Amino acid sequence: MPERPPFPGRPAQPPGPTYLQYSPDGQRLVVAGVGNFARSFRTGDNGEPDLLPETREETLAVASGNDYVILGCEDGTVCEYAVPSGDLKQILVRTTLPIRDIALSPDENWIAVSSDELEIKIVNRHDIEQITILRDHPKPIKHLTYDPTGKYLAASCTNGLLYIYAMTGSEPTLFRTIDGIIKRLETAEAATSRCVWHPDGRAFACATPTREIQVISVEDGAHQRIFSGAHNADITSLAWSPNGALLATASADDQLVIWETKTQDILKQFQYEKIINIAWQCQGENIFNWTTSQGELFIIPNFLKDEAHIKLLKGPQVRAPFFHDPLEDKAAAVNGRKPLVNGQGKRAGTPDSLDQLLGPEDEYDWIEDDDGAGYINENGKRPNGHLGPVNGHPVKRNKQELWQPQVHEPFQPGATPWRGNRKYLCLNLIGFVWTVDQDTHNTVTVEFYDREDYRDFHFTDSFLYDKACLNKNGTLFSCPAKDDQPAVMFYRPHETWTARPDSRISLPQGEEPICIALSDRYIVAVTNKNYVRVWTLFGTPVRMWRMKSCPAVTCAAWDDYVMTVGNGSVGADGCTQLMYSIDDVRRDENCQNEDVLALGTLPPDSEEEEVSLKTIFWSDAGDPCIYDSNGVLLTLMHWRTPGQAKWVPLLDTRLLDRLKDGKKEETYWPVAVAAERFHCIILKGGDKSPYFPRPLLTEFDFHIPVARPVEKGDEEDEETNAAAAVRLEEAFVRSSVLLGLVDDLVQGLGDRAGHSQKTEVMKRELDVDKILLQLLAVECREGDDRGMKALEIVGLLKDRSGKMLEAAAKVAGRWNRTVLEEKIRDYAERRLMGLEEE
Structure with missing residues (x-):
């Protein structure tokens, strides 16, 4: 049976849907x-409310400022009224069908309007001729809400999809579409599908068809924590407390529930009749309000009785309930220290800057004012009068002004960050490993692309593995230390002929892997002690050394080789330079020692602070590759020869043909380099990493950014000479790079190089020469004035037998370049006699 509220309802409207909203300063509640x-009810005043006597009938949406209110009505008008006088200030916009919702931007400059029409109108309050129309949704929008910063606008569509618009650019753009969360509801239904933003702005909550409340993080669209088990009917309204510590929900079965955000526990549960809209007093007072379908308004002061609940309501802001909060993960990564207020000490930015220079006040309780010099005041605190002006001596400047270098954070190649309660531990061409956080344990799944040779497996993970590697031989996992349990490495082969096939390796106390790698022969871990530890596949330690560049960033392994990356010296841009080393484990030799990882510079229009390393991996041919935040894929040539290594770009994804029209906005998640192609996952909609369901792999051919492509001429069937020359020049450089990689392999193997590998070198040399002959033909078509460049091209031919030089002379003769032909034959003769200049 429904309960009686502690205070009687106040008649605010005739029976029917009744809406309420507080003014930003919390002093007025408009109904x-x-x-x-x-009506406008004054907070803390039990007298008669101010009446806005001449609004339009059937108001269906309310937005409030401190001295005005905006009402959206069934007749299709959105009007602004002065408060408390009720005078009509302006008609902001009209629609032909009933208004369904309005949302006022946090800066109060823009009003978003939805109706039964198939569009959202964004209108400037100060200039109603400034209007933007959003049409990315195919059905009418039921609810609109701005996030607390005004960066995003969430639209709940009647087709069951959420449309998140980015509002920070010159024009609003569709940032993300989220399916599978809200219920399909018609615009006039009492149930809600509204996105209610958490006060920290990083997530919102909305009701699901299963009568639960799902939290969604806006940046990645991932499902976060869920509030469940309280409602047995459609949810009609939700509201976060001003500090985000509590969530209130009401449903059609007369249930009003107060939840704790951090734990998702039910704190209080009431049974009040016909609640359709709820609201907390927006300045943190212990006042709760709701309206009913009977037109009544309930204002309940001292709503929470329990001191612990009141403490939650009036406490500091609480973060949105994430499974794995990126803010907490980032803070924990900084040497295991807790984050400081404002990134520094207490009272940052105040005249008393001694807290930042020396530490917390509690550390100076031993100071006694025994000579009356004013070290402490009568309250036992240190005054700041003796410190002088804020901009005084340099030694007394705020510690925030001291410069600190930017350090690259560690990462595991092939792994994605947590999105909701799941993440990929590894993504490559063999398969993928992913884990799901089940609170008390994780569940790990390993799936393969080739199910004829490999069998998928799944297990319950009580160790909470957070890193994994996968290759054709087995799967490697690692987990951090927990309580008294040390960090563990776990290797599981795909095939076995023994009863106990797997192996576990425990690390010393206080040591944890920050990245791991797996080759055909070795297990590698780079730890938080900056040690590189190498074991055989079944746990026999074979090598261990400490990295020179630290803190460590990442590692990768292939065959006998281990590549490690760490932070080195600080560059001119204030960021640490990444340094890499390549070691031959079997021979205990160093191929490259602390060389600079070439990451390039930021483009002029970049919003990032620095170019960062996205991943490192070895190609299928055994060459190191990196992919940076500029979207450039690079490989390392001559890495087997100490001091001779150089990073060569294989592909700049920003120059792909698919992006030329400027209509596509997408980035690429690197997966592998194999078969002379770049394998990746296309990310759209603002995604920073792949998500579920498992995305498809895409491959791109290498295309070295040699020169700006030349567009084709008017002839559609034939390339211009300039375009052909650019195409062939790129093919020549690309083929030369690939030839160099194969030749390096053969030279490195020496006598161990097989016949097929040596044949591959000769074949690639022939391919390079064929490209040069085509390029020679292009130059000959241009005329005699290009003869010097044509002869220069002849000098690049690899063939030493003279066949290619003879072919080059015939090409010149075909185009009647007599002088060039004679010079080519003279060059060929000198080359055969060994007289050509090197």
């Missing part, structure tokens, strides 16, 4: 509904 009037 409107089916009547041709609205």
Whole structure:
């Protein structure tokens, strides 16, 4: 049986849907509904409310400022009224169908309007001729809400999809579409599908068809924590407390529930009749409000009785309930220290800057004012009068002004960050490993692309593995230390002929892997002690050394080789330079020692602070590759020869043909380099990493950015000479790079190089020469004035037998370049005699 509220309801509107909203300063609560009037209730005043006597009938949406209110009505008008006088200030916009919702931007400059029409109108309050129309949704929008910063606008569509618009650019753009969360509801239904933003702005909550409340993080669209088990009917309204510590929900079965955000536990549960809209007093007072379908308004002071609940309501802001909060993960990564207020010490930015220079006040309780010099005051605190002006001596400047270098954070190649309760531990061409956080344990799944040779497996993970590697031989996992349990490495082969096939390796106390790698022969871990530890596949330690560049960033392994990356010296841009080393484990030799990882510079229009390393991996041919935040894929040539290594770009994804029209906005998640192609996952909609369901792999051919491509001429069937020359020049450089990689392999193997590998070198040399002959033909078509460049091209031919030089002379003769032909034959003769200049 429904309970009686502690205070009687106040008649605010005739029976019917009744809406309420607080003014930003929390001093007024505006209530409107089916009547041709609205009421403004003053906070803390039990007298009669101010009446807005001449509004339009059937108000269906309310937005409030401190001294005005905006009402959206069934007749299709959105009007602004002065408060408390109720004078009509302006008609902001009209629609042909009933208004369904309005949302006022946090800066109060823009009003978003939805109706039964198939569009959202964004209108400037100060200039109603400035209007933007959003049409990315195919059905009418039921609810609109701005996030607390005004960066995003969430639209709940009647087709069951959420449309998140980015509002920070010159024009609003569709940032993300989220399916599978809200219920399909018609615009006039009492149930809600509204996105209610958490006060920290990083996530929102909305009701699901299963009568639960799902939290969604806006940046990645991932499902976060869920509030469940309280409602047995459609949810009609939700509201976060001003500090985000509590969530209130109401449903059609007369249930009003107060939840704790951090734990998702039910704190209080009431049974009040016909609640359709709820609201907390927006300045943190212990006042709760709701309206009913009977037109009543309930204002309940001292709503929470329990001191612990009141403490939650009036405490500091609480973060949105994430499974794995990126803010907490980032803070924990900084040497295991807790984050400081404002990134520094207490009272940052105040005249008393001694806290930042020396530490917390509690550390100076031993100071006694025994000579009356004013070290402490009568309250036992240190005064700041003796410190002088804020901009005084340099030694007394705020520690925030001291410069600190930017350090590259560690990462595991092939792994994605947590999105909701799941993440990929590894993504490559063999398969993928992913884990799901089940609170008390994780569940790990390993799936393969080739199910004829490999069998998928799944297990319950009580160790909470957070890193993994996968290759054709087995799967490697690692987990951090927990309580008294040390960090563990776990290797599981795909095939076995023994009863106990797997192996576990425990690390010393206080040591954890920050990245791991797996080759055909070795297990590698780079730890938080900056040690590189190498074991055989079944746990026999074979090598261990300490990295020179630290803190460590990442590692990768192939065959006998291990590549490690760490932070080195600080560059001119204030960021640490990444340094890499390549070691031959079997021979205990160093191929490259602390060389600079070439990451390039930021483009002029970049919003990032620095170019970062996205991943490192070895190609299928055994060459190191990196992919940076500029979207450039590079490989390392001559890495087997100490001091001779150089990073060569293989592909700049920003120059792909698919992006030329400027209509596509997408980035690429690197997966592998194999078969002379770049394998990746296309990320759209603002995604920074792949998500579930498992995305498809895409491959791109290498295309070295040699020169700006030349567009084709008017002839559609034939390339211009300039375009052909650019195409062939790129093919020549690309083929030369690939030839160099194969030749390096053969030279490195020496006598161990097989016949097929040596044949591959000769074949690639022939391919390079064929490209040069085509390029020679292009130059000959241009005329005699290009003869010097044509002869220069002849000098690049690899063939030493003279066949290619003879072919080059015939090409010149075909185009009647007599002088060039003679010079080519003279060059060929000198080359055969060994007289050509090197």
